[in-house]
Amino acid sequence: MQGIQTEIWRALGITLFSFLFGLSIGYPYICVIIGGVIYLIWTLRTIYRTFHWIEAGLKNPAPYNSGVWGDLANALARQKRRDLRRKKRLQEAVKRMSSLIAALDQGILVLNRELGIDIWNNSAKHLLGLKSSDRGTAIINLIRQPEFIDYMQKQDFSDALEMPSPLHKGMYLSVHAANFGKKEIVLVFSDITRVRNLDQLRREFVGNVSHELRTPLTVLQGYIETLQNIQKSDNPMVGRAFSQMEQQIKRMRAISDDLILLSKLETENELVQTDPIPLLPVLKQIANEAKQLSEGLHNVTLDCSDTLKLSIKANDLHSAIGNIVFNAVQHNPQGCDIRISAHHYGRQLVINIEDNGIGIPEEALPRITERFYRADSSRNSQTGGSGLGMAIVKHLLNRYDGELSISSSAGRGAKFSCKFPVHK
Structure with missing residues (x-):
């Protein structure tokens, strides 16, 4: 605003001076016009110098420092200083980022x-x-x-x-x-070479140790069965001790077998391509085995069309679905309804296992497929679970590019969905 006021006063001053000078010589209006032309020529020269200064990059001092054009030049100079400071900060940030990325x-x-x-x-x-x-x-x-x-x-x-x-x-x-x-x-x-090598070493160690445990566990089980047959005692503690030893050896053998299978699945993690097999016979076998394991406490139903087929090995399908169904039986000793169903959903074949039993706490769901993880360790100890079943299910599904989803909450049952892609 100061520059505009200065420019107005300057124009008025030139006009007044030209008019008064014109009166003194008898040509007031001609002198006013001449004064205006001079002011216009001076303004154009100022504009030219200002634009020349701008095109030169605002490097030298502003050509004019009063009036409108002085204000404009000063504003541009201030903006350039701000831009230079901003550019310097940006260059420093880029330099630091480049150093960080390089390190x-x-x-x-x-x-x-x-x-x-x-x-x-x-x-x-x-x-x-x-x-x-x-x-x-x-x-x-x-x-x-x-x-x-x-x-x-x-x-x-x-x-x-x-x-x-x-x-x-x-x-x-x-x-x-x-x-x-x-x-x-x-x-x-x-x-990730080191991490991969360590993981490979762990798999080999687990597999080798599990294989080595098989022989001594078999020997121990044989001797215990022999001692049970030849050792007759009226002391009930002796019979109970032999029974518990036999039970724990069987449990250790189950853990060893699961570890061997899990190690094999982790080692052979490439996708498996097989010919399609009918689902119904395998799921029927799993349902019948679950009924035998249940001893009449659980109601197991199956809903599967005899036309459904899936590209998977029968043993792998039995192991994956069987682990989930048998867990539903073992972890609900009071009994419950278990429903196995299979159907197409878009380009997926989905096998659902649902029960209305005690369910799984929501905070345990993200870790349910970790090896040796137990949502309820006391219940698992009673049922003899190894904590490896769901890890085996996860790896088996990965072999066939499948996906496992679990939904449950404590006291409201559980639903396991095994989703397999269907390649047409």
């Missing part, structure tokens, strides 16, 4: 919308063997593993990908991906 152990890779490599850090250079000439090259032309190409083409980044290193033999990488910006993709490569 990470994970390899960071940024791809453009055509999957061409745009930016990478030192870890990515080491893990993938990148060179400056690789900039702009499509990532699938440098990393040729089929699983990685499929991962990038599908662009379903909900899960991480594990794959062998394309450069270092014996190294395994985990790849996380996410979309950002204008259809760009960021990839994070992590070296």
Whole structure:
């Protein structure tokens, strides 16, 4: 506002001076016009100098520091100073971020919308063997593993990908991906060789120990059965001791067998492709075995069409569904209704196992498929559960690209849904 007022007073002053000077010589209006032309020429010169100063990047001092154009020049100068401070802060933030990314152990890779490599850090250079000439090259032309190409083409980044290193033999990488910006993709490569080797060592250890336990447990069970037959005593404590020893040995053998199976499933984690088999005979067998285990305390029903088929091994299907059904029997010793049903739902075949028993606490549901996890350890001890059954179910479903969902709450029964994809 100050500049506008200054400019108004300046224009009035020139007009008044021109008019008075014109009166003195007898040509007042001509002098006013001449004064206006001079003021216009001066204004145009100021505009020219101001725009020239702007185009030069506002590097030199403002050409004029009073009036409207002075205010404009000062405002632009202040804005430039603010922009320079903002630019400096941004450069410092970018520099810190670049230093942080460069210091990470994970390899960071940024791809453009055509999957061409745009930016990478030192870890990515080491893990993938990148060179400056690789900039702009499509990532699938440098990393040729089929699983990685499929991962990038599908662009379903909900899960991480594990794959062998394309450069270092014996190294395994985990790849996380996410979309950002204008259809760009960021990839994070992590070296999981040590974790994978430790996991493999654990599996082998569990499998070997379980195998080694089989022989001594078999020997012990044989001797106990022999001693039960030859040792006759009126002392009820002796018979009870032999009975408990036999029960615990059987339980240890069951745990050993489950550990061996679980170790095998974890080792052979590739998807299995088999010919379709009818569901009804396997589910009937499971229902009959559940009725025998129930001893009349549970009402087991089956709803399955004889036309339903699924690409799965019969033993794997029996083990997966059987574990859930037998758990429903064992964990509801007071009795309950158990319903087994199978049906198509879209492009999935779903097998449901529902009961109206004691249910599972909601806080236990996320961990129910962990090995050795027990939602109720006292009840499991009574029923002889190993805590491995649901872990086996989970791994069996993974072998066939299936999915397990569980819904339950304490006192309201439980529902287990085994969902298998149907490939038509």
